Amino acid sequence: MAPVGALLRAVRRYNTSMWTFIHKLGSPPWFFGFSGSLVRWLLPITVTLLLVGAIWGLLVAPPDFRQGNSYRIIYIHVPAAVVALAGYYVMAFAGAVSLIWRIRMADVTMRAAAPVGAILTAIALVTGAIWGKPTWGTWWVWDARITSMLILLFLYLGVVALFEAYENKTAAARACAVLSLVGTVNIPIIYKSVDWWYSLHQPASIKFTGESAIDASMLYPLLLMIVAFYCLFVLALLLNMRAELVWTHRESGWLKQLVGDT
Amino acid sequence: MPSDRPLLSLRAVFLRQFLRHGRSIMTSPADVANPLLFFFMVITLFPLGLGPDPARLATLSPGILWVVALLASLMVSAKLFASDFEDGSLEQLALAPYPLAVTALAEVSAHWLATGFLLTLVSPLFGVMLGLPDEGLLTLLVSLLLGTICLTLIGALGSALTINIRRGGLLLSLLIIPLNVPVLIFGTTAVREAVLGGNPESWLALLGALALGSLVIAPLAIGAALRVSLDS
Amino acid sequence: MYFESLASVWYMDGHGFYVWLAYALTALPLVFMVWLPIKRMQQHWRWLQAEQRRAAAATANQASVMGSDV
Numbered sequence: 001m002a003p004v005g006a007l008l009r010a011v012r013r014y015n016t017s018m019w020t021f022i023h024k025l026g027s028p029p030w031f032f033g034f035s036g037s038l039v040r041w042l043l044p045i046t047v048t049l050l051l052v053g054a055i056w057g058l059l060v061a062p063p064d065f066r067q068g069n070s071y072r073i074i075y076i077h078v079p080a081a082v083v084a085l086a087g088y089y090v091m092a093f094a095g096a097v098s099l100i101w102r103i104r105m106a107d108v109t110m111r112a113a114a115p116v117g118a119i120l121t122a123i124a125l126v127t128g129a130i131w132g133k134p135t136w137g138t139w140w141v142w143d144a145r146i147t148s149m150l151i152l153l154f155l156y157l158g159v160v161a162l163f164e165a166y167e168n169k170t171a172a173a174r175a176c177a178v179l180s181l182v183g184t185v186n187i188p189i190i191y192k193s194v195d196w197w198y199s200l201h202q203p204a205s206i207k208f209t210g211e212s213a214i215d216a217s218m219l220y221p222l223l224l225m226i227v228a229f230y231c232l233f234v235l236a237l238l239l240n241m242r243a244e245l246v247w248t249h250r251e252s253g254w255l256k257q258l259v260g261d262t
Numbered sequence: 263m264p265s266d267r268p269l270l271s272l273r274a275v276f277l278r279q280f281l282r283h284g285r286s287i288m289t290s291p292a293d294v295a296n297p298l299l300f301f302f303m304v305i306t307l308f309p310l311g312l313g314p315d316p317a318r319l320a321t322l323s324p325g326i327l328w329v330v331a332l333l334a335s336l337m338v339s340a341k342l343f344a345s346d347f348e349d350g351s352l353e354q355l356a357l358a359p360y361p362l363a364v365t366a367l368a369e370v371s372a373h374w375l376a377t378g379f380l381l382t383l384v385s386p387l388f389g390v391m392l393g394l395p396d397e398g399l400l401t402l403l404v405s406l407l408l409g410t411i412c413l414t415l416i417g418a419l420g421s422a423l424t425i426n427i428r429r430g431g432l433l434l435s436l437l438i439i440p441l442n443v444p445v446l447i448f449g450t451t452a453v454r455e456a457v458l459g460g461n462p463e464s465w466l467a468l469l470g471a472l473a474l475g476s477l478v479i480a481p482l483a484i485g486a487a488l489r490v491s492l493d494s
Numbered sequence: 495m496y497f498e499s500l501a502s503v504w505y506m507d508g509h510g511f512y513v514w515l516a517y518a519l520t521a522l523p524l525v526f527m528v529w530l531p532i533k534r535m536q537q538h539w540r541w542l543q544a545e546q547r548r549a550a551a552a553t554a555n556q557a558s559v560m561g562s563d564v
Contacts, residue, residue: 099486151440151443152440154436154439154440155440157436158433158436158437158440161433161436161437162423162424162433162437165424165427165430165433166426166427166494167494168493168494171490171491171493171494172494174486174490174493175423175487175490175491175494178419178423178483178486178487178490179423179437181483182419182441182479182480182483183440183441185479186440186441186444189444189472190440190443190444192444193443193444193447193448194443194447196447196451197447197451200451
């Protein structure tokens with residue numbers, strides 16, 4: 001029975017430490033210190049990952065046998081799209097936390113995630129359009145994925161605009177939380193419906209990003225870039241949150257002390 | 263302050279609120295006629311813009327009818343809670359010992375009856391004008407009946423989020439157009455499928471599922487949104 | 495390394511314009527996305543420092559005035 005007891009104790013210890021960590025995250029002074037050291041690590045890591053991934057994808061990976069070199073846009077297009085979608089869920093989760101437990105840090109997270117997600121969505125759209133020109137011969141095609149990204153951009157812009165429209169920022173955060181939660185319920189439905197809509201109107205042969213197996217020499221840089229974009233999202237999120245915190249807590253003692261120490 | 267009157271059942275509250283809002287809609291028939299007139303006029307614009315070729319109009323008509331119905335619902339949903347908000351009765355509702363989701367749903371139902379439902383009833387007329395084949399008319403009716411429920415509920419959510427914002431009209435369309443995309447897709451596809459001789463039932467079933475889902479989720483979100491708007 | 499020369503990297507068999515345009519239009523907003531909040535934070539930080547210095551100067555001033563009175 002001894003190992004079981006040890007395991008249970010370890011789980012309990014892990015559990016308490018996890019919950020203490022989560023509780024600490026809700027406290028601005030602790031978060032400020034924690035995020036400061038995190039950012040110091042994350043910034044060089046992100047830059048390195050992005051540079052390595054970009055050079056690998058642009059220069060080292062072989063060209064696609066059908067699309068030639070234009071496929072190299074995939075190394076920014078797909079990561080931007082993946083992280084933009086994940087960013088919406090981050091935002092909505094923060095919104096749920098803010099609605100249920102009224103934690104101010106969750107408001108700050110949601111507020112910071114919206115513009116970052118909107119920019120990533122815009123990047124996915126623009127690179128998709130540029131990719132479309134050599135592939136389909138036009139800048140814009142009402143392809144299922146591109147159309148879904150466009151709607152995601154509208155969802156993001158709605159949250160940003162709603163936040164800006166409210167003068168009372170606490171109310172703004174709660175309104176945006178309601179909106180982003182409804183959006184989260186809707187996103188899978190939107191994606192599925194756009195998918196069906198597209199497959200009904202287009203013959204399947206035009207679909208060029210099919211489920212064909214991608215070669216490892218092309219896949220590894222793609223995975224690397226996806227990781228890099230995730231890091232970038234977290235980095236931009238933390239930096240935005242820190243800038244916001246410094247301003248909203250300018251009257252607080254802990255921040256005054258930090259400023260005085262520098 | 264304890265009240266000597268007993269609490270009403272939720273059904274009675276719903277009915278009361280529904281009738282109250284319905285009566286207030288009846289006092290201004292212009293508000294009921296406006297979206298129908300809008301529907302009529304925009305439908306007229308399409309043949310003028312696209313040319314009178316009956317065959318082309320017939321193929322485009324499912325999409326046209328649905329897009330215009332969506333725009334009409336967008337137009338009316340801006341005003342859904344506005345009068346109640348201005349005269350303070352919304353504040354009373356929020357203070358009342360009943361869930362705001364239920365009272366809001368009652369208002370939205372009355373609103374739907376006066377706008378979405380009426381629009382659905384007259385839609386076959388406009389379908390005929392645009393040359394929609396006869397096979398599509400019944401599907402158009404059913405799809406709009408289910409679809410306007412979703413459109414009205416989503417519009418009500420947008421309205422609840424923006425009533426306290428000056429010049430919220432443009433913001434409202436930004437908030438609710440992306441959420442309306444699945445409704446539009448399912449609705450037009452059902453009608454087109456019927457016109458092409460296929461079976462639209464699966465698309466209508468999807469619309470029905472959307473309508474039921476939004477009937478469950480939207481009132482809760484509308485209630486929360488109304489409270490946020492009242493607090494700000 | 496797939497390409498042989500710098501010119502072929504630039505040209506990319508005719509797709510160079512699109513690829514480089516896409517990467518440039520991605521790099522630009524990404525750099526701004528990181529640089530802008532850092533800049534904003536620095537501005538806030540400097541403002542707070544200046545505020546503290548002002549407050550310290552004000553109290554020192556007051557103290558010296560009180561000192562001359564006594």
